[in-house]
Amino acid sequence: xxxxxxxxxxxxxxxxxxxxxxxxxxxxxxxxxxxxxxxxxxxxxxxxxxxxxxxxxxxxxxxxxxxxxxxxxxxxxxxxxxxxxxxxxxxxxxxxxxxxxxxxxxxxxxxxxxxxxxxxxxxxxxxxxxxxxxxxxxxxxxxxxxxxxxxxxxxxxxxxxxxxxxxxxxxxxxxxxxxxxxxxxxxxxxxxxxxxxxxxxxxxxxxxxxxxxxxxxxxxxxxxxxxxxxxxxxxxxxxxxxxxxxxxxxxxxxxxxxxxxxxxxxxxxxxxxxxxxxxxxxxxxxxxxxxxxxxxxxxxxxxxxxxxxxxxxxxxxxxxxxxxxxxxxxxxxxxxxxxxxxxxxxxxxxxxxxxxx
Amino acid sequence: xxxxxxxxxxxxxxxxxxxxxxxxxxxxxxxxxxxxxxxxxxxxxxxxxxxxxxxxxxxxxxxxxxxxxxxxxxxxxxxxxxxxxxxxxxxxxxxxxxxxxxxxxxxxxxxxxxxxxxxxxxxxxxxxxxxxxxxxxxxxxxxxxxxxxxxxxxxxxxxxxxxxxxxxxxxxxxxxxxxxxxxxxxxxxxxxxxxxxxxxxxxxxxxxxxxxxxxxxxxxxxxxxxxxxxxxxxxxxxxxxxxxxxxxxxxxxxxxxxxxxxxxxxx
Amino acid sequence: xxxxxxxxxxxxxxxxxxxxxxxxxxxxxxxxxxxxxxxxxxxxxxxxxxxxxxxxxxxxxxxxxxxxxxxxxxxxxxxxxxxxxxxxxxxxxxxxxxxxxxxxxxxxxxxxxxxxxxxxxxxxxxxxxxxxxxxxxxxxxxxxxxxxxxxxxxxxxxxxxxxxxxxxxxxxxxxxxxxxxxxxxxxxxxxxxxxxxxxxxxxxxxxxxxxxxxxxxxxxxxxxxxxxxxxxxxxxxxxxxxxxxxxxxxxxxxxxxxxxxxxxxxxxxxx
Numbered sequence: 001x002x003x004x005x006x007x008x009x010x011x012x013x014x015x016x017x018x019x020x021x022x023x024x025x026x027x028x029x030x031x032x033x034x035x036x037x038x039x040x041x042x043x044x045x046x047x048x049x050x051x052x053x054x055x056x057x058x059x060x061x062x063x064x065x066x067x068x069x070x071x072x073x074x075x076x077x078x079x080x081x082x083x084x085x086x087x088x089x090x091x092x093x094x095x096x097x098x099x100x101x102x103x104x105x106x107x108x109x110x111x112x113x114x115x116x117x118x119x120x121x122x123x124x125x126x127x128x129x130x131x132x133x134x135x136x137x138x139x140x141x142x143x144x145x146x147x148x149x150x151x152x153x154x155x156x157x158x159x160x161x162x163x164x165x166x167x168x169x170x171x172x173x174x175x176x177x178x179x180x181x182x183x184x185x186x187x188x189x190x191x192x193x194x195x196x197x198x199x200x201x202x203x204x205x206x207x208x209x210x211x212x213x214x215x216x217x218x219x220x221x222x223x224x225x226x227x228x229x230x231x232x233x234x235x236x237x238x239x240x241x242x243x244x245x246x247x248x249x250x251x252x253x254x255x256x257x258x259x260x261x262x263x264x265x266x267x268x269x270x271x272x273x274x275x276x277x278x279x280x281x282x283x284x285x286x287x288x289x290x291x292x293x294x295x296x297x298x299x300x301x302x303x304x305x306x307x308x309x310x311x312x313x314x315x316x317x318x319x320x321x322x323x324x325x326x327x328x329x330x331x332x333x334x335x336x337x338x339x340x341x342x343x344x345x346x347x348x349x350x351x352x353x354x355x356x357x
Numbered sequence: 358x359x360x361x362x363x364x365x366x367x368x369x370x371x372x373x374x375x376x377x378x379x380x381x382x383x384x385x386x387x388x389x390x391x392x393x394x395x396x397x398x399x400x401x402x403x404x405x406x407x408x409x410x411x412x413x414x415x416x417x418x419x420x421x422x423x424x425x426x427x428x429x430x431x432x433x434x435x436x437x438x439x440x441x442x443x444x445x446x447x448x449x450x451x452x453x454x455x456x457x458x459x460x461x462x463x464x465x466x467x468x469x470x471x472x473x474x475x476x477x478x479x480x481x482x483x484x485x486x487x488x489x490x491x492x493x494x495x496x497x498x499x500x501x502x503x504x505x506x507x508x509x510x511x512x513x514x515x516x517x518x519x520x521x522x523x524x525x526x527x528x529x530x531x532x533x534x535x536x537x538x539x540x541x542x543x544x545x546x547x548x549x550x551x552x553x554x555x556x557x558x559x560x561x562x563x564x565x566x567x568x569x570x571x572x573x574x575x576x577x578x579x580x581x582x583x584x585x586x587x588x589x590x591x592x593x594x595x596x597x598x599x600x601x602x603x604x605x606x607x608x609x610x611x612x613x614x615x616x617x618x619x620x621x622x623x624x
Numbered sequence: 625x626x627x628x629x630x631x632x633x634x635x636x637x638x639x640x641x642x643x644x645x646x647x648x649x650x651x652x653x654x655x656x657x658x659x660x661x662x663x664x665x666x667x668x669x670x671x672x673x674x675x676x677x678x679x680x681x682x683x684x685x686x687x688x689x690x691x692x693x694x695x696x697x698x699x700x701x702x703x704x705x706x707x708x709x710x711x712x713x714x715x716x717x718x719x720x721x722x723x724x725x726x727x728x729x730x731x732x733x734x735x736x737x738x739x740x741x742x743x744x745x746x747x748x749x750x751x752x753x754x755x756x757x758x759x760x761x762x763x764x765x766x767x768x769x770x771x772x773x774x775x776x777x778x779x780x781x782x783x784x785x786x787x788x789x790x791x792x793x794x795x796x797x798x799x800x801x802x803x804x805x806x807x808x809x810x811x812x813x814x815x816x817x818x819x820x821x822x823x824x825x826x827x828x829x830x831x832x833x834x835x836x837x838x839x840x841x842x843x844x845x846x847x848x849x850x851x852x853x854x855x856x857x858x859x860x861x862x863x864x865x866x867x868x869x870x871x872x873x874x875x876x877x878x879x880x881x882x883x884x885x886x887x888x889x890x891x892x893x894x895x
Contacts, residue, residue, distance in 0.1 A: 001809045004816060008702060015698040022691045025684065038841065043851030044858070063841035064685070066851035071591040072835065079747050081757040082839030168491070174577060176592065215494040215576025219853040220469060227473050227667045229493065242856060246665055339394050339594070346593045350585060351410055353577050354417075364717065371711035371771070378768040379730050382737075382745035436644050439637035448880045449641070454821055455872055456648050458828050459655070459865055460849050466857060467651035470658075470666050505647070509825070513818045514777060520814065521784060551780045559735065559776060566738040583738045590740045603741050610736040614729045 037277040038063040040073060040084040042264070045137075047297035054284050060277050068219075077102055077269045085272040086281060091263040092177070094133050095126040095336040103132040104268045110279040113286030116306035120325060121263065124333055133265035134282055135303035137295075139237035140261055140323065140331060141178055142254040146247075149231040158186035158255045161232065162205075166212045171225070171233040174218040176342075176349035177334055178260065179206065182234060185257045192335045194344075203348050207355055216353060225250060236262065237321055238300035245299065252320045254327065261331035263303075383607065389600035394593070402601035411585070415605070418581040422564035425503045426511075429560050430553065432504065433511035438545075440512075441519045450516060457509045465502070465573040472498050472574075494576035502574045503564065511556040518552025519545070554617050562610055582606055652869060659862035666862070676863035686848070686864065692759070693828065693845040700766035701823035707767070708774025708819055709812075715775065716782040728779075731772045742769060743836030750837060757839030765837045766827045773826060774819030781815035782808075 039051075043066045051062050065084070067073040070093040077084060077097070089097060097103050108114060114134065121135045143155045150169075154160065161170060172179055181191030183202030193199065214230050225233050225243045235243075240252040266285070268278045284290060292310035295302040301321050302308070308316045316322055323331075337345070393401040405411065440449055456464075470476055472492040479489040492498050522545065530540045546553075566583030577584070582602055589599030654666075659677070663670030680686065711731070718724045734742065746768070750761050785808070793807045809816075831846040838847065849861055 001805050001813075004809065004813055007817075011698055011702055015695055015702070018691050018695040018698070022688060022695060025688050025691070042854055043848070044855035065839075065841060065843060066848065067835070068851045068853055069591055071594060075591070075594075075744065075747075076836065076839070079751050081747065081751055081761075171576075174572065214491075215578065217576050218572055219856070220466070220573055222856050223466065223469055223665070223667075224473075226665055227470070227475065229469075229473050246663075246667075343394050343593050343595050343598075346588060346595075347410075350580065350588060354410065354413065354580050364714070367710040368714040370707045371714055374707060374711075374768060374771055375727070375730055377749070378746070379733050381749060382742065383733060385745045385748060386741060432644070435640060439641045442634075442637055443641070445880065448876070451821075451876050451880075452645070453648060454825065455869070455876065456652050457825050458872065459652055459869060460846060461829055461831075462846075462849050462853060463655055463857070463861065463865055464651045466666060467654040471651060471654055473667075475667075505651075508648070510822070513822065514780065517777070517781065517814050517818055518784075521781075551783060555776055555780050558732065559773065562732065562736040566736065568738065568740075586738045587740050590744060596744070599741070603737065606736055606738070607733055610732060611729050614732060615725065 035059065035274070035277065036061045036063050037274050037281055038065070038083060038085045038272075039281075040065050040067060040077075040087040040269075042066065042088060043068060045088065045264075045298060047294050049297075050285075050290060050294055053290075054281060057284075058277070058280060060274075060280070062281075074102070077271065080271055083271045083273045084269050085274045085278040087267050087269050088136055088264050089267060091124070091126045091265065092334040092336055094265055094267060097267065097269075098127060098132055099336070102270050104270055104272060104275065105131050106134065106268065106282070107279060111283050111286065113283050113288075116286060116288050116291075116304050118303050118305040120328060121303040124263070125335060126263075126333060127265070133267045134286065136264045136266050136285070137238070137298060137300040138261065138263045138303050139301050139321070140254050141173075141182075141234065141236055141259045142240065142252055142320075143232060144225060144235050144240045144243060144250055144252045145232045146225075146228060146249050147251055148249045149228065155232070155253050156256055158182055158257055160255075161212065161234075162186075162209055163212075166232060168212065168214050169231045170209075170212045171214055171221050171230045172216045173221060173234055173236070174216050176345045178234070179216075179352070180345050180348060181260055181334075182206075185255070185259060188257065191258075191260060191332050192337065194337055194341045196344075199344065199348065203352065206352055210352075210355060238298075241299050241321055254320070254323060254331070256330075258330045258332060261328060261333050263333070386600045386603050386607075389596050390604050392597040394595045394597060402598045405598060406601055406605060411602070414580055414582060414585055417579070418565050418583075419609075421500070421503075421567075421579060421581065422561050424500055425507060425564045426557050426561040428500060428504045429507045429511040430557065433508055433556065434515055434553070436508075437512050437516040437519055440516055446516075446520070450512075453512060454509045457506070461506065461569060462573075464506075465570065468498070468502050468505075468574060469493065493574070494578055496575075496579070499570065499575040499579055503567065503570055506570070507560045507564065510559045514552040514555040514559070515549060516552075518549035522548055558613070558617065562613065565606060565609070655862050656866045656869070659859055659866045661859060664859060665856075666859075676858075676860045677867070679860045680863055680867065683860070686860075689843050689845055689848055690864070690868070692842060696759075696762055696766055696844060697824050697827040700763055700770055700827050701820050704767045704770035704823045705774050705816060705820045708771045708823075709778055709816055711771065712775045712778035712782055712812075712815075713808075715779060728775075731775050733772075734769050735772050735776075739830065739832030740836075743833040746833065747836045757837060758842040761837040761839070762834055762842060762844070765833050766830065769830070769833060770823035770826050773822045774816075777819040777822060778812055778815040781812040785811050 037060050039062060041064070051064065054060070055062055070090050073087060073089060074093055074097060076082065077087060111134065117135055121138060122130055127133045143161070145155055153163070177191070180199070180202055183206040184191050184193050184198060187198070187201055187205060189198045189202070217224065221233050221235055222239045222243055224230055226246045228247070237252065244250050244252065266282055268275060272278055285294065286304065288304055288306035289310055291302055291304040291307035295307060295311060390402055391398055391400070393399045440446055443449055472478065474489055478492060483489060526544055527540060530544050535543070565581060566586065567581050568583035568587045571577060571579045571581055571584050586599045586602050589595045589602070658666045658669070660672050660674070661669050662673035715724055715727050718727070746765050750757060755761055789807055790803055793803050798806065829846065831850045834844050835847050849857065852858070852861065
């Protein structure tokens with residue numbers, strides 16, 4: 001009994017010490033002061049030096065939180081509880097949040113740097129006139145492959161994935177829209193298609209792909225491709241860029257039937273407390289030099305046309321990550337299909353995953 | 358009796374916890390399960406659960422959970438047994454628990470590296486001349502890693518049970534002429550069955566709702582009820598269907614508890 | 625009486641244990657190994673570097689997160705253990721088997737619940753109750769999901785305990801309080817410690833529940849690490865884990881040797 005009590009007392013004491021350390025650290029970092037800006041972003045999706053720079057220039061203290069999925073982020077914002085001033089959802093989520101009245105309209109007068117964004121990426125269906133959001137990073141979905149592991153294999157179209165030689169060689173992203181969309185695209189349909197007949201066709205076609213699939217993973221596909229665990233993967237362009245940085249053999253291609261054009265945009269949720277600072281921060285990020293520095297860190301494609309001038313020309317001229325307008329015209333942005341259709345997509349995808357055995 | 362008052366006083370925090378954090382969420386979950394994706398009150402979710410897809414998923418979850426529990430048990434029991442015979446038991450026990458404090462995602466990434474094409478096992482196979490095999494994304498790797506994660510949970514209760522056995526019992530059995538195996542079968546194991554049951558409960562039940570590992574190690578080749586719930590809650594935001602599956606999970610849990618419930622008295 | 629102190633450890637037992645330890649620690653050593661990798665990933669080892677460790681020194685935010693994680697783990701484990709022990713005592717004291725089993729089943733619901741559901745339902749609870757999301761909500765949630773495991777680890781010990789012990793104590797004139805503190809608690813202490821350490825483990829490992837109920841800048845290590853997944857885990861996390869791991873090991877060894885010395889001093893009665 002004595003041993004118990006002693007143990008508990010020691011633990012309580014240690015906890016007390018840790019708590020004290022936390023509060024004093026928080027104070028020294030200025031987290032308890034008044035003028036704060038709360039940011040909710042993907043993990044490792046900003047150059048933290050820029051955050052510090054912003055704090056120094058404006059005296060505003062930034063509170064930073066991260067999430068790992070759009071839906072998780074939206075659930076948290078919906079529930080209230082925390083007042084995020086800035087969030088960075090993907091485009092389909094912005095559409096949803098817009099419709100559910102979770103966003104504050106942006107005051108473009110406070111965002112003069114908006115002019116530097118490439119017009120191609122403005123006024124898109126998920127947020128007409130960019131009333132609520134500003135593009136942050138964008139990219140495509142395509143095929144990464146390792147030519148040294150697959151000599152004589154070309155990947156020009158989605159159809160090439162169905163090649164029987166590719167048995168157990170392909171990694172797919174764990175995304176219902178991406179995969180069902182891939183099925184639809186390969187049949188020539190739009191990836192926003194909701195026609196049950198077309199969906200059934202796509203599903204059947206996808207089932208035929210099953211023998212070629214090694215795994216359906218989320219973010220780990222980067223790790224796997226880097227390690228040459230698989231020869232082919234369907235990935236987002238941002239991931240592809242990271243992989244190619246580590247493993248120089250790998251190549252990335254956007255299939256010719258078309259594919260998905262995705263965006264991560266910055267929004268101000270309804271529950272924001274410091275709207276003024278939020279605008280300041282957005283404008284700060286839109287500054288071409290700042291955007292250039294951020295892009296060099298994050299390594300995804302920036303929508304900031306002016307920023308391209310300050311970046312490494314090799315990166316900027318790489319058609320794989322900065323495709324020409326002709327190519328981007330062929331790509332589609334996800335539309336919000338509504339809960340019912342989304343549910344159908346997800347059920348199909350779940351069945352597809354289970355089919356594999 | 359004034360001790361009853363004291364006892365009730367002590368029970369209050371626990372009772373509070375049950376009401377707030379167990380009963381209320383159950384009610385919430387049950388409530389949500391009756392709403393379909395459009396937000397209308399309906400039994401559609403329950404109907405959906407009884408379709409082949411979900412029934413297959415349930416069976417598959419149970420099967421994997423069973424396998425994981427089984428392997429955890431046959432590896433953990435001898436480990437606990439050997440542990441009780443060492444000198445610094447508590448130290449070794451703690452050392453077995455410590456790896457479980459390292460973040461799960463990190464360990465999964467480590468396993469991706471280890472079981473990968475160029476990891477140590479495959480290099481060993483190469484050296485033997487057998488050639489590399491696909492270890493990742495197989496049932497084997499999934500069960501292996503799951504057992505790895507659950508082992509400390511299985512060892513602890515069994516170790517506690519074993520530790521309390523008076524050695525006089527063992528001596529008595531040997532004196533009466535029993536072999537080591539008989540001693541184990543007739544004396545040791547039955548006396549530790551409570552620990553085994555607890556261990557199985559702590560492993561089997563959560564194994565039904567595994568979703569991280571199915572994603573990372575099994576590459577989504579294995580779909581458990583947990584995966585489906587996560588999908589529904591997060592991706593589709595069909596809280597109704599997710600809640601329905603959760604209701605069934607809870608029902609299954611009750612059934613398992615009843616089946617393996619304690620009925621006896623002490624020795 | 626302790627089981628088998630006299631029987632020597634058979635060579636088979638030794639080998640088996642060593643094999644288990646090797647397997648248990650293999651991934652850990654893998655992580656430690658790559659924390660020194662100058663290449664950025666956990667695949668090709670390019671060269672030796674300490675840069676990841678150095679980067680830890682600058683990262684104040686990460687330090688706060690680590691401290692948060694420890695504080696939550698320790699405090700929630702402590703409180704969960706206390707509540708859980710009382711809960712186990714309560715279940716033990718129920719005379720009717722039906723009540724026992726019902727409460728026990730209720731107890732186990734949180735163990736079976738997928739984290740997502742727990743997180744979501746707790747979030748709703750906290751929102752309705754108007755509780756500020758942050759340290760408090762995370763702490764309450766961690767206590768909540770750790771209590772069942774404490775109960776599950778303490779209860780078997782209670783059940784094993786022979787009622788004759790209590791009767792004997794009462795016969796000798798012990799009060800209820802003394803029975804509790806001098807007979808019951810010492811007997812179930814292994815269960816209590818087991819419960820405490822399991823609660824610690826649950827808390828340190830948790831991601832989903834914490835993610836849902838946290839807010840206002842409060843973050844734990846798990847949440848940070850999982851959020852990195854989309855972008856890839858950079859090796860400073862490996863470095864951090866190595867540091868934490870070594871720190872824990874040292875603590876354990878020190879604690880253990882302190883214990884040993886105090887036992888020698890008390891001239892070895894019972895452990």
